[in-house]
Amino acid sequence: IAGITQAPTSQILAAGRHMTLRCTQDMRHNAMYWYRQDLGLGLRLIHYSNTAGTTGKGEVPDGYSVSRANTDDFPLTLASAVPSQTSVYFCATRPPQKVSYNSPLHFGNGTRLTVT
């Protein structure tokens, strides 16, 4: 089934530990995004990648890093987790269209991360 796979579904992590959230898509979408969702704050963009080999910072990039070695994978890394990074993380992709910035986003089912 085509779509976006995020792993793990949920995770409890001790502060100071390293963690990588995985995102894989099989739709060959060029653009990929990482959002965090927090109560009362909606979705905030962490990092994005318009195409393989390129990445950019979003609204709340501090404490996170990403890489985009190929089209399908866009992992999000927390080098040293802190409690304020407790959140639900969503990976999203955007299909290429002629006027690409009005394309809708496709979302994964999210990773619920708790940092203690």
Added chain:
Amino acid sequence: AQSVTQPDIHITVSEGASLELRCNYSYGATPYLFWYVQSPGQGLQLLLKYFSGDTLVQGIKGFEAEFKRSQSSFNLRKPSVHWSDAAEYFCAVVPTSGTYKYIFGTGTRLKVLA
């Protein structure tokens, strides 16, 4: 700065009643506008979108939204709500120039009473 406001954090309606969820945006021109729905434990799903043309757009699941330029609004409506519509709803805008960055509202959580 560009922003999206969803003034209602929670809305409760009875099944069969009509629904309107409000969305206002702040942007110098007309952006591209979207409504997404999020069921518990799921990612966001696109309901409908507005780019240009007819200001009343139809979406999936019987939803519609009307763009009003004079009010900078893009309110979501449904004539008769079903229990399965209980979810969280997000309005989003994409500026028509610059970066490809979506701006989301903070969401409205809909509860449906049987």
